[in-house]
Amino acid sequence: MRNVNSLQVIPGVDQVEAEKKPFTRALPSALAVVPVSMLFGILAYRADWSILEILAASVLGFTGSGQLALLPLADSNTGFLTMLLICASINSRYIPIALTTQHRLPSKLLSKWFAAHMLGDEAYATEKASDSTANVFTIRFTIFFFWVVSGVAGGALSKAIPDSWISGGIHLGYPASVVLVYLSVTQIKTRMHGGYTRPALLMMVCLALAAVFVIFLGPIYFWVPSVLLTTLILHWFRYNE
Amino acid sequence: MNDTVFITIAALLSTSFIVRILPAIHGFQLPEAMMQWAESILPTAVFLNFIAYIFIQEIKVSVLAASVSLVITALIAFFKAGGLMLGMTGGCVSYYLIAAHLNQITF
Incomplete structure (x- = not known):
C-alpha cells in the first residue's frame, strides 16, 4: 500500500530504468566505488594493517568516507570515543535516510540489520520507492560486495601499485563522485517534477545555500542544518506556489 | 589484530x-502524510546537499576539471542522454583529460 502511495508522490518514474534487474542497476555504482575502496585497502596495508584486518574493516565498518577518515586517526592512536564522534558526524546524513527507507527492509531481524548496515549513498540513490525488498537487498549487497572485495584487493595489490598513483595526483575517488552526482540529478528530477512552478530556480537557490553551509560549517558538520533548511525551503515552496 | x-x-x-x-x-x-513528505521532499534535500558537497570538495582538487566534468555529468543525467555508464564515462574522461592537460596529474 505504501509503495502505491509512494508512486503517486513521485510521478514520472523512469519505467525502463525501474524495470532493469537490480543487479544491472547497481553495477555502475558498484564499479564506481572500486577505486575508492581499493584506495582504502592500499592505505590501510601501507599502515601495517593485515589483509584480514582490511577485510574486517570493510565488512563490519562499511562506511566509505568514514573508513578513510579513521585511517590517519588510527595511525595516531586516537581513542574510541573520538573516532566514534568523528565517524558518526561524517555519516549523520544516514539517520533520516535510514528512517525513511526502513519499510524497504526484510522483516527477519538479522536480514534487516544486515540490509540496514549495507545502506550507502550510491545504494540509496539507485533504489526507487517502488522497489521490492528483494530488489533493495540485491542493490545494497551488490555495492557492498564490490566494496569489500575491492578493499581486500587493494591491500593485496598494494605493493604492485606505484607510489606516484597514490601521491602523484591521480584522483582515484573521482568516479564515485561522478556517479553520485548523476544519480542525485536523476532522483531530484523525478521528485521535483510537477511539484514546483520554478524548479530550476529553486534548485539553484538550494544548491547555493548548501554550498554556503559546506564552506562555513565544513564538510562534516554542515549536513544536519543544511539538509533541514533545504527541506524547509522545498516544503514551503511546494505548498505555497 | x-x-x-x-x-x-x-x-x-x-x-x-x-x-x-x-x-x-x-x-x-x-504518519502517512509525514511519510509522503519524508519520501519526496527530504530525499530531494539530501540529494541537493550531496551535489553541493561533492562540488565544493572536488573544486578544491581542480576547479576547471571538476566544474566542467560535473556539469557534463549533470546534463547527461538531466536529459537522459544515455545511461549511468555514459554519464560516468563522460564525467570521468573529461575530468582526467582536463586535469592531465593542466598538468595536475603526473604519470
Whole structure:
C-alpha cells in the first residue's frame, strides 16, 4: 500500500530504468566505488594493517568516507570515543535516510540489520520507492560486495601499485563522485517534477545555500542544518506556489 | 589484530549501528502524510546537499576539471542522454583529460 502511495508522490518514474534487474542497476555504482575502496585497502596495508584486518574493516565498518577518515586517526592512536564522534558526524546524513527507507527492509531481524548496515549513498540513490525488498537487498549487497572485495584487493595489490598513483595526483575517488552526482540529478528530477512552478530556480537557490553551509560549517558538520533548511525551503515552496 | 585496529573497527561498526541500523529497526512509523513528505521532499534535500558537497570538495582538487566534468555529468543525467555508464564515462574522461592537460596529474 505504501509503495502505491509512494508512486503517486513521485510521478514520472523512469519505467525502463525501474524495470532493469537490480543487479544491472547497481553495477555502475558498484564499479564506481572500486577505486575508492581499493584506495582504502592500499592505505590501510601501507599502515601495517593485515589483509584480514582490511577485510574486517570493510565488512563490519562499511562506511566509505568514514573508513578513510579513521585511517590517519588510527595511525595516531586516537581513542574510541573520538573516532566514534568523528565517524558518526561524517555519516549523520544516514539517520533520516535510514528512517525513511526502513519499510524497504526484510522483516527477519538479522536480514534487516544486515540490509540496514549495507545502506550507502550510491545504494540509496539507485533504489526507487517502488522497489521490492528483494530488489533493495540485491542493490545494497551488490555495492557492498564490490566494496569489500575491492578493499581486500587493494591491500593485496598494494605493493604492485606505484607510489606516484597514490601521491602523484591521480584522483582515484573521482568516479564515485561522478556517479553520485548523476544519480542525485536523476532522483531530484523525478521528485521535483510537477511539484514546483520554478524548479530550476529553486534548485539553484538550494544548491547555493548548501554550498554556503559546506564552506562555513565544513564538510562534516554542515549536513544536519543544511539538509533541514533545504527541506524547509522545498516544503514551503511546494505548498505555497 | 592489534588494539588500534580493533578500536578503529569497533568505532566504524558502532557508527553503522547508530546512524543506520538503529533508525531502521526501532520501528517508529511516521504518519502517512509525514511519510509522503519524508519520501519526496527530504530525499530531494539530501540529494541537493550531496551535489553541493561533492562540488565544493572536488573544486578544491581542480576547479576547471571538476566544474566542467560535473556539469557534463549533470546534463547527461538531466536529459537522459544515455545511461549511468555514459554519464560516468563522460564525467570521468573529461575530468582526467582536463586535469592531465593542466598538468595536475603526473604519470
